[in-house]
Structures are given as C-alpha cells and as structure tokens.
Amino acid sequence: MVNDTTRLLGLDGLVVDRVRLDPDGVPVVALSTADEQAQCCPDCGVRARRVKDWVTTRPRDLPVAGRATRLRWRKRRWHCDHGGCRRRTFTEQVAQVPARHRVTARLRQAAGAAVADGARTVVQSARDHDLSWPVVAAAFTAHAGVVLPDEPEPVEVLGIDETRRGRPKWVFDQVSQAWQSSVDRWHVGMCDLSGGQGLLGQVEGRTAQVVIDWLGHRSQTWRDQVRYVAIDMCTIFKSAVREALPHAILVVDHFHVVQLAHQALNEVRRRVTVQVRGRRGRAGDREWDLRNRLTRSAKRMRAERVDKLCDEIAGLPAGISVPVLAAWNAKEDLLDLLALARTHPDRENVARLLHRFYQRCADSGLPELARLATTIEIWWPQILAFLHTGITNAGSEGTNRVIKTVARDAYGFRNPINQRLRTRCATTRKSRGHLNPA
Ligand SMILES: [Zn+2]
DSSP states (O other), rough: OOOHHHHOOTTTTTTEEEEEEEEEEEEEEEEEEEOOGGGTTTTOBBBBEEEEEEHHHHHHHHBBBBBBOOOEEEEEEOOOOOOSSSEEEEOOOOOSSTTTBBBOOOHHHHHHHHHSSSOHHHHHHHHTTTTOOOHHHHHHHHHHHHHOOOOOOSSSSEEEEEEEOOOEEEEEEETTTTEEEOOOEEEEEESSSSSEEEEEOOOOOOSSSHHHHHTTSHHHHHHOOOOEEOOOHHHHHHHHHHHHOOSSEEEEHHHHHHHHHHHHHHHHHHHHHHHHHOOOOOOOOOOTTTTHHTTTOOOGGGGHHHHHHHHHHHHHHHHHHHHHHHHHHHHHHHHHHTTTSSOOOOHHHHHHHHHHHHHHHHHTTTTHHHHHHHHHHHHHHHHHHHHHOOOSSHHHHHHHHHHHHHHHTTTTOOOOHHHHHHHHHHHBBBOOOOOOOO
C-alpha cells in the first residue's frame, strides 16, 4: 500500500509507515520494505521463506522539502535455504539503499554531481551533504565516469597547449653556481577548436612523447580527420604533430607572434636606456613613460595620437630614439602582416609586407630584431597557415583559464589524476556545468 508520504519521499521499494518528530524537531521517517524482490537471495535469486531476525538501518538521505530527515528502515534478515547456495543469510536491499550502504544512492549521486557540475570542491560538497571527504571523492569519480565521454568525437581543428601544474621549485646548484628547477610539473591539454567538445584530454608532462602517445591512443580514422592543429610557438608540439599527424597543417597562434614582437621592442628599449643613461629606466624617463603606448597597436589608436607618439620618440636622445623607433616600426610591420588574416590575401601582398619587415630588421642592425626575424623565418609556414585559415588557439587558452580556476578553488591538487578528472568535468562540453571556456 503506497501512500502519499511514500510518493513524496520517492525511495523506490520502500514505504513510509509513519513520520514523527524527534525532540529536536527533525522528522523521523519509519520505513518498511515494499519490494518483493528484496526477499530473494542476492546470490541464487530464490525467494527466502525463513526470517532470521529484524534489523533497523539508518541510511542517510537528501533533505526532504529542504529539511533534513532521519530514515529508519526496519528490515528482515533471511535464511537462504536453497540447496547448493553458498550464502547462509542476507538482509533486504533496494536499489537506492544496497546492503551495507549507509548512504542512499541519490545522496551519493548529488554529492558527486555538486563537485562535477556545480563548481563545489570536495570539501564543500562533503560539508553540504554531511558526508566525509573520501565518500564524496569516490562519488565524484563515479559521477565523472558516467558523464565523461570515453572517446572524443572526430575533430577538424585540434588545439594543443600546456598548463603549469603547481609551482615550480628551485634549488641552488653549488657546482654550476646557478639556480635550477627541481620540480616543474606540467599538463598538456588537447582541445577541440571547431566542434565544441571542449577539452578532449590532458596528459602529464611536457614532452613530444606524451603528446604522441595521446594521439596514438586514438583510432587511425580519428587521426585522419584532424586537418589543422593550432599550437603556440613551441618546438615540442611541432615535432609531436609532425610525427603523429603528418598530414595535418600546423597553425601557430598569432597572439604569441605579437607577444614576441613586444618582447623584442621592450628588450631594445631597456638595453639602450642602460647604455645611454647608465641605469635602468624609471618614471620621468620619456621612453619609460611611453612603454605601454609603444606596445599598443597603431591601428587601434587615433591618427593624431600615433603622430604624437612618433614625435615623442623622435624627441628622445638619439641613442634611444633611433633603435626604439626601428623596433616599434618592425613591430607595426609584423602587425600589418598579421592583419591580413581572414582577408584572403594574395601572394604579392604577403610577400611585400614580409619583405618590408625583414628589411626593417636587417637595416636596424639590432640583435633583438635579428633574433625576432630569425624566429619569424623558422615559423613562417605556420604563420602563413594562420593568415590563410585565421585559426587561433584562443579556445585552448580559454580552457586554461578554467583549468586554473578549478585548481585555485581546490587550493591545488596533490593527485594529478583527480585534477585531470575535475578539469575535464569543467571543460568538456558534454558534461560541464557552469564554467564557459569560450
Ligand atoms: Zn541463495
């Protein structure tokens, strides 16, 4: 006989006999078994006839209508008399409350989902659900196993990027008289940049081999379907993709190209300041005051502001003005070149702008610009691929932001396997709950 209170509680296989209030005002729900199946032996499946005794269990459950409740399930222990069955006795069990479990399946599921989808840390979820840390951690792992896809679906544009895991540790080496990193942990993440699957997987370490291994675990068909791979200017990923996905076109992220140009410009400015002024730059030095304006794109400034900036550079001492202006122009040349992306540029136009940039670097005679030009030359096929496709690795960088948010919420992870699982729950599109890496 199923009554309304039973329906309200919603624990299949159990009926509510009565509800009374404890002296402290908490409802105590007396339950009995309704499921006939509970009377069958879990080993042989034969219905038992002989009651051994009665026991009362107190499984913990979710709050009902926002109020914590105490469940009291009075159930029977049976003798299994079936000949040949190894089991002598058993207690009744239902799907929500299996034998020997002190927590209902739905409470366990809610605690795991709060971590996987609700941005809760294990500690917070344990507190919210009045459970222990290991129980919630296990519940989360079980939940993640259900919601995360086993294998990624086909991907057209793959993004590869690295994330530092924890802080690097440095030790002073007495022999070489230099600081050397003793611990520096990394994760490399593979992202779907075209199909919206988010983070496909992460591997520990930062070597070409770990990337090759991850790609090697995918099927040949999956690998064949990857047409483009977006990476930072990182030779490790370059060689890994060359080996594992020889047919894919490598695209280098333009953000990192711009960053290199800014670095070169800043290095020139610092070096010539020291040479001319005999000390580091400081407030009051005009080139130091202009340092942020120098790294802004001229295209994004009003024309009169650009003119004013050029006048200001020209007004600096000659030993500073000439190299800084050359570096600034080289940076702008590179930006002009990158601005051709997504415009279907013709060959001559690209060649003309590239030549102008190389010429500027060569004419300046500055070692920083020579190095920049060399790097651009090494990576030119991948930069050209960016100009033609407009593919960026921004999706991977967005994912990295979420990875760091998750790590920070958890105050860091000791266990990298747990970290990867948590990260994937927050970034793999099919299952993630709240954080949007896009
Ligand atoms: Zn049996």
